[in-house]
Amino acid sequence: MWKYEKKLQYPVRVSRCDPYMAKLLLEQYGGADGELAAALRYLNQRYTIPPKVIGLLTDIGTEEFAHLEMIATMVYKLTKDATAEALRAAGLGDHYVNHGHALFYQNASGVPWTATYIQAKGDPIADLYEDIAAEEKARATYQWLIDMTDDVDLQDSLKFLREREVIHAQRFREAVEILKEDQEKKKFY
Secondary structure, three states, X not given: OOOXXXXXXXXXXXXXXXXXXXXXXXXXXXXXXXXXXXXHHHXXXXXXXXXXXXXXXXXXXXXXXXXXXXXXHHHHHHHOOOOHHHHHHOOOHHHHHHHOOOOOOEOOOOOEOOHHHOOOOOOHHHHHHHHHHHHHHHHHHHHHHHHXXXXXXXXXXXXXXXXXXXXXXXXXXXXXXXXXXXXXXXXXX
């Protein structure tokens, strides 16, 4: 099980103030395919999933909170020295007026996070396929974020997060196979 150790899961470094990149990172903070939605999705789905995979959803769901913490740290570091004018130029003027330098759960376009981002069908196979898709969408978003910056320090942390999404998708695929095998065994008894 993942354990909170009062430190980031992976070091977050940035080379310079970059409010525009911070704005883009908000997609993974409060977007539909971001870390908050993923964490809550997996922890919610635990209640209707077979016992064999409850631990997997718990582990990945709590790890997603660690990723959320990393994204928040990135946004903070990219904006902490930004002036109001720099935030406005980056498209964060509205955010600054509403929240100052504080984070708020919204996507890169400024749309607030909503519980409608959490998918839970109650069918274990359907939910796990949704989880695989969510991880693949997050992986793609991380790649596009990596492509949007030349800050090698920031890229390092984003690459770590991208690779964790790949691992999570693999683990969910394994869970699908476990549950499908169980379904096949039940057909013969």
